[in-house]
Amino acid sequence: xxxxxxxxxxxxxxxxxxxxxxxxxxxxxxxxxxxxxxxxxxxxxxxxxxxxxxxxxxxxxxxxxxxxxxxxxxxxxxxxxxxxxxxxxxxxxxxxxxxxxxxxxxxxxxxxxxxxxxxxxxxxxxxxxxxxxxxxxxxxxxxxxxxxxxxxxxxxxxxxxxxxxxxxxxxxxxxxxxxxxxxxxxxxxxxxxxxxxxxxxxxxxxxxxxxxxxxxxxxxxxxxxxxxxxxxxxxxxxxxxxxxxxxxxxxxxxxxxxxxxxxxxxxxxxxxxxxxxxxxxxxxxxxxxxxxxxxxxxxxxxxxxxxxxxxxxxxxxx
Amino acid sequence: xxxxxxxxxxxxxxxxxxxxxxxxxxxxxxxxxxxxxxxxxxxxxxxxxxxxxxxxxxxxxxxxxxxxxxxxxxxxxxxxxxxxxxxxxxxxxxxxxxxxxxxxxxxxxxxxxxxxxxxxxxxxxxxxxxxxxxxxxxxxxxxxxxxxxxxxxxxxxxxxxxxxxxxxxxxxxxxxxxxxxxxxxxxxxxxxxxxxxxxxxxxxxxxxxxxxxxxxxxxxxxxxxxxxxxxxxxxxxxxxxxxxxxxxxxxxxxxxxxxxxxxxxxxx
Numbered sequence: 001x002x003x004x005x006x007x008x009x010x011x012x013x014x015x016x017x018x019x020x021x022x023x024x025x026x027x028x029x030x031x032x033x034x035x036x037x038x039x040x041x042x043x044x045x046x047x048x049x050x051x052x053x054x055x056x057x058x059x060x061x062x063x064x065x066x067x068x069x070x071x072x073x074x075x076x077x078x079x080x081x082x083x084x085x086x087x088x089x090x091x092x093x094x095x096x097x098x099x100x101x102x103x104x105x106x107x108x109x110x111x112x113x114x115x116x117x118x119x120x121x122x123x124x125x126x127x128x129x130x131x132x133x134x135x136x137x138x139x140x141x142x143x144x145x146x147x148x149x150x151x152x153x154x155x156x157x158x159x160x161x162x163x164x165x166x167x168x169x170x171x172x173x174x175x176x177x178x179x180x181x182x183x184x185x186x187x188x189x190x191x192x193x194x195x196x197x198x199x200x201x202x203x204x205x206x207x208x209x210x211x212x213x214x215x216x217x218x219x220x221x222x223x224x225x226x227x228x229x230x231x232x233x234x235x236x237x238x239x240x241x242x243x244x245x246x247x248x249x250x251x252x253x254x255x256x257x258x259x260x261x262x263x264x265x266x267x268x269x270x271x272x273x274x275x276x277x278x279x280x281x282x283x284x285x286x287x288x289x290x291x292x293x294x295x296x297x298x299x300x301x302x303x304x305x306x307x308x309x310x311x312x313x314x315x316x317x318x
Numbered sequence: 319x320x321x322x323x324x325x326x327x328x329x330x331x332x333x334x335x336x337x338x339x340x341x342x343x344x345x346x347x348x349x350x351x352x353x354x355x356x357x358x359x360x361x362x363x364x365x366x367x368x369x370x371x372x373x374x375x376x377x378x379x380x381x382x383x384x385x386x387x388x389x390x391x392x393x394x395x396x397x398x399x400x401x402x403x404x405x406x407x408x409x410x411x412x413x414x415x416x417x418x419x420x421x422x423x424x425x426x427x428x429x430x431x432x433x434x435x436x437x438x439x440x441x442x443x444x445x446x447x448x449x450x451x452x453x454x455x456x457x458x459x460x461x462x463x464x465x466x467x468x469x470x471x472x473x474x475x476x477x478x479x480x481x482x483x484x485x486x487x488x489x490x491x492x493x494x495x496x497x498x499x500x501x502x503x504x505x506x507x508x509x510x511x512x513x514x515x516x517x518x519x520x521x522x523x524x525x526x527x528x529x530x531x532x533x534x535x536x537x538x539x540x541x542x543x544x545x546x547x548x549x550x551x552x553x554x555x556x557x558x559x560x561x562x563x564x565x566x567x568x569x570x571x572x573x574x575x576x577x578x579x580x581x582x583x584x585x586x
Contacts, residue, residue, distance in 0.1 A: 010428075017429035025445050136577075140569035142521050144528050145544060145562035152551050152558070163551075251434040255525055259548070269437075270529055273444045285433070285441055293432045 003304065011297045018289045019071070023064050026282045071286065077279040079272070086283045089268065095169070097257070097264035099177075101249050103184035104191070108245060112192045113235075116199025117226055123204060131196070138193035143252045147186040147259035154182055164261050183260045187252040191245045198241050202234045236307045243299035247292045327578025333571025337564070341388040348385065350378035353536055364556050373547065373557045383564055386538040390568070393454055393533070394519035398512055400458025401519075405465020406508070410496040412466065413473025423466070431463045436525055443531045453532045457522050461515055468511050472504040506583040510576055517572035524565045540565050 058066075070077065079086050115131065122128045141149075155163040161182060167175040206212065207230065215225045254266030261267075265284060272280040364371040370379040412423040430438065442456030476482065477500065485499050526532040527541030535542055540561040547558035 010425075013425060014429050014432055017425060018432055021429060022441065025441055028445075136573060137566070137570065140517065140566050140573055142524050142528075142541075142562070142565055142569070144525060144541075145565060148544060148548055148551065148558055148562065151548075152555055156552055156555075247432075247434040251436045254434075254436055254440075255529065258529060269440065273440055274530065276444070278444075281441070281444055285437060288437055289433045292434055296432070 004301070007297065007300050011293065014293055015290060018293065019068060019286050020064070022282060022286050022289070023067060026278055027060060027063070071283070077283065079277055079280040082277075082280075086280050089280065090265065090284065090287060093263060093265045093268050096262060097250075097253055097266060099169075100180055100184055100187070100253050100257070100262065100264060101246075103177075103180055104187040104249050104253070105246070107184055107188040108191050108195060108249075111188070112195035112199060115192075116196045117203060117231070119196060119200040120203030120207065121222065121226060123200075135193040135196050138189050139197075141190065143186050143190055144255045144259050146189060147183065147256050150182045150186055151260070166260070166262055179260075180262070183253075183256045183262060186259070187249055187256050190252070191248055195238070195241060195245065199234065199238055202237050203230060206230045206234045232306075236303070239299060239303050239306065243296045246295045246299070250288055250292060324578050324581055326574045326581065330571045330573070330575030330578055333567050334575065337387050337391070337568050337571070340384045341391060344381075344384035344388055348378075348381035350381045353377070363554075370560045371554070371556045373543075373550075373554070379543075379557055379560050382538040382543060383540070383560055386540040386543055386561060387564055387568065389533055389537060390520055390523050390527075390540050390565070393451075393457065393523045394516055396454045397457040397461060397519040397523070398515045400455065401461025401465050401515060402508070402512060404458075405462045406469045406501070406504075408462065409466040409469025410473055410500060413470040414477055414492060414496050414500070420470075424470075427463045427466050430459070435460060435522065439522060439526055440529075440531065443526070450534070453523065453526055457519060457526070460522060461519065464515070465508075465511060468507050469504060472507055473500055476500060476503050506579075510580050510583070513572050513576040513579060517569045517576065520565065520568050520572070 067077075074087055075085075077086050078084070079089055082089060119128050119131050151163045154160040161179055166179055169176040203226075212225060212230060215229045220228070253264065254269060256262070257264045257266035258270055265288065269281065269284045269288075271277075272284065364379075370383065373379055373382070408423050408427070412420045433441070439453075439456045439460050442459055443452055446452035446456060473496075482495060482499060485495050490499070523532060524539075524541035524544070527539040528545050530542070530545065532541055533539045543561040544558055544565075547554070547561070551558055
């Protein structure tokens with residue numbers, strides 16, 4: 001209980017710092033948002049009126065508090081570029097990104113665990129070394145290059161999908177999911193490589209322990225030992241890795257959306273940065289960071305649920 | 319020393335060596351002028367007069383690659399320097415003093431770390447505006463947390479050793495203890511972190527320039543070349559493949575070198 005409380009407190013503190021850092025970053029920049037909206041030809045009176053409207057004449061702490069309460073009540077301000085509320089813009093784009101991230105996560109889990117276990121089982125054989133090299137290459141490919149390779153190979157040569165032919169979910173749900181498959185794979189592959197490496201090491205570490213020998217001596221087959229006994233223990237450290245991978249997935253999808261022309265949050269973010277639409281960038285950044293922080297908290301809790309030892313150990317130490 | 323140069327390190331050094339030689343040559347000589355456009359010679363396929371063909375403006379891909387790699391390595395190098403410098407100072411202070419200083423520094427680092435990598439760089443680039451090298455401090459901040467963590471955990475491990483106690487008894491100041499007595503002991507883990515940092519910085523730099531937020535054209539950068547080539551993937555795939563593979567070779571080189579050093583020092 002104490003452990004959970006400590007986690008939640010750290011979580012709240014982190015969220016607070018994330019929002020504070022973002023707010024400060026966008027409010028100490030030289031340049032006047034009012035000037036940006038009205039253009040250089042605006043008169044000083046017009047600027048003053050808009051300053052009042054945007055609340056820019058108030059001191060920094062007041063502005064921060066108002067921005068924060070606005071954030072919690074869902075009032076995120078208005079985009080300069082699109083002249084619509086930031087909230088509706090994000091709400092429209094978020095599902096696409098979440099589906100992409102979800103697909104990528106699914107691919108990572110489904111592929112990395114069996115491959116990692118397989119590598120550990122075949123440790124130091126030719127197959128393991130070969131997969132090790134493939135993994136290394138995968139870690140080293142920038143994901144946007146991977147995306148471009150997919151477009152070239154699967155889109156142009158093999159014609160599995162039409163590059164740039166994104167369809168909305170409401171129009172054609174099957175087409176939507178098919179189009180998202182390759183972007184999701186491009187986001188997933190480098191992370192799969194990291195996970196495979198990690199799972200392999202974790203498994204090899206576990207295989208040396210006494211309980212594995214006991215399990216073998218009871219007459220279990222290779223696979224029974226691996227999947228029924230070792231898997232549970234070896235996956236505990238892997239859960240922390242998945243916290244990190246979640247953040248990587250979001251990073252990756254920001255770029256991959258750009259490569260494949262998917263209208264998600266990432267594309268919105270890049271467009272708003274290029275057009276210097278500060279209210280939108282500010283909200284998007286805090287939004288994405290929050291999703292990552294929350295996901296990490298969930299991973300921490302999950303970690304406790306699957307491994308009672310951590311609960312006990314931290315209970316004793318505090 | 320012999321054991322440190324294992325197969326992985328050698329492979330890594332080979333990859334990085336090839337790229338380094340090309341970039342050093344590019345300071346004095348490139349096969350073609352990297353800015354001269356020649357519409358009559360657009361999309362010439364690799365081989366013949368142009369080793370890796372030409373792009374949509376008829377510029378020589380190989381020459382641009384040499385210069386692009388130069389800027390990518392320049393940005394990656396400066397980025398890692400910033401990350402190491404601030405990260406090591408913060409990590410040493412955090413680990414050595416402990417208590418409230420440690421708490422403050424680590425909470426800040428945690429907050430920085432909860433922004434997904436590229437996001438923090440995007441914020442910084444937005445905030446700094448389109449200054450020519452704004453990408454360097456933007457990416458530098460990205461690399462501070464990992465170095466802080468490594469320096470801190472290393473410091474924690476050795477700060478209670480006897481030789482530190484001795485140094486303190488001799489009247490050495492905290493600054494002297496941190497930089498003269500603790501820092502040299504962090505060498506193996508920091509070296510690995512720097513090498514791996516190079517590969518991450520190369521990836522980050524190319525991602526940022528792919529998004530159009532890195533070094534501004536017409537200065538060639540590998541990421542930007544990929545972006546421009548994407549539109550012509552159908553008729554000229556080599557224009558995209560060349561910079562992509564170059565980035566891969568650089569990153570692969572640093573990753574192999576990092577693995578090699580790690581194995582050489584028996585880390586992990």
